[in-house]
Each structure stands twice: as C-alpha cells, then as structure tokens.
Amino acid sequence: MSKNEIDYIDINKIMAMLPHRYPFLLVDRVEELTPGDSIKAYKNVTMNEPFFQGHFPGLPVMPGVLIVEALAQAGGIIVLSTDGLDVTDKVFLFTGIDKVKFRRPVVPGDKLVLDVVKIRSKMGIWKMKCVATVDGEIAVQGEVSAAIVDKGAL
Template sequence: MDAPITIEAVDIALILKTLPHRFPFLLIDRVRDIRSDFSGVGIKNVTINEPQFTGHFPGRPIFPGVLMIEGMAQTAGIIGMLSTGETERPTAVYFLTIDKCKFRKPALPGDTIEYHMRLITRKKAMWWFHGDAKVNGNIVAQADIGAMLAD
C-alpha cells in the first residue's frame, strides 16, 4: 500500500465534485481528518428548514435515523474515493450492506452530527467501514456499512 494520504478537511465544493448526491439528499456538509483510506469524520449541521422535518415529526422534529446511516455512507464514500488517488478515482459509490445498526438517541434541529468512520476491511473495490454518529461526543447511532467503488 502507498504512503498514507492525509487530508485535513474537505469542503462542500469538493464534496459536490466527488459525490453525485445533491439537495435534498446530500447529507454531509464537510469531512475532516481523513487519513488515507483508514478514517475520517463527516459533519452534518442539522437545521429545521430541511424537508424531512415537515413529516418527521410535526411538533417534535427528529432527524431520521436512516438519513444518519446515509450520512455515514456518504462520509465513507468521500474517504474511499479521495484516498484512491487522483488518477484512479472511481466515479460512483454503491451501498452493499448495513450491519449491526443501532439508534441510541435522537438527533434534533440545531445539532451537529459527526460521522466518525473507520475502515474495517477492504477487498478490491469493496470497502467495509464502522461508523459512530455522535452529537456533543455522545453516540446517537452506529453501524457497519459496506460499499463498492465503481466507474
């Protein structure tokens, strides 16, 4: 394996260039502390003006757990795609698996969710990550996810 690539922060412009997702389904605002294909932290600033809060739930807005899992996957996608190097960068990331998923506490408008992702294993174009979604240092959700990088 090549020497580790370290990227201090990925802003929204590079996220938009790297992932195909767009509003309302782009669920990360920034990724920081990427260390090669090993780990990184995705950032999602939850705001009340997001469309899911009109129905989830009126009078008690809660950020949907499935969207946290998608945020984990998007963070893992950025880590995987950027760590492959500029010349061989894949063009797509596809979900393969979601395992050991647990939702611990609700995330609410005004919260900042941090998706702490670390590589479990990699086999060719398939990657498996463990993710902990945290708000103020407390785990609100966790899962193991698998993805495939493709052209």
C-alpha cells in the same frame, strides 16, 4: 498530523467528490481525512431540512436511515480519496448495513459528527465502522459495506 492526513475539506470540494445534491447531500464539512482509511466529518442539522415536515410534525427528529446515509457518504469520501483508485464513471453503492444501533434522537440544532474507519477493502467491496455522535453522545453506530460499480451497469 502526518503528511497523508487532510485536515479540512469544504462543501465545494465535497460536492466535487460526491454525486449527491440537495436535499440528499448529508456531509457539510470534513474536519479530518486520512485518504483510504478514516474520516471525521459533520452535518449541521437545521429545521430547514425537508424531511422535518413529515418526520414528525411538531416533534422534528432526523430519520435514522438518513443518519446512516450521512455516514455512508462520509465513507464514500474515504473511498474516493484513496490513492491510485480509478473511479471514473463509477458509483459507490450500499451492499450491506450491519450491527446498526440507534442510541439517541438527532434534532434541529444538532451538529452530527460522522466518524468512519475502514475495516477492510477487497475486490471493490469496502466495509467500514461508523459512529455518529452529537455533543459526544452516540446517536448511531454500526457497520456499512458498499461496492464500487460501473455507472453503466445501473
């Protein structure tokens, strides 16, 4: 591991970085981080997730859009960890979702591994390749793009 890599970020540090809170914080732990470049994180999926009440009764499946959101939140950690980037009074918002494929359902008991790698960043717009896996099998893959915008602009 190079000196620029971080090998562990706990939930308290994640909450200090991301604005999301229960029930919408979808990253539990960061296992590896190369600031500004890549991340390996995970979300432990439990039956206690509020979305399982209605998706689907008797057949709990994590909504695909929430898996994409988990990947985007992991991508947000990449951006927020970038050296020299001032994100004071800023927020990171989706600008696009491309080439997304849903390959397998994610259910209670799964450990959803989130791998995100920066493709490019220019003028506050970031594009990232994302793959979410469970037990080594791809659950979701695709690309997300997002922009850093002033909170006051919302």
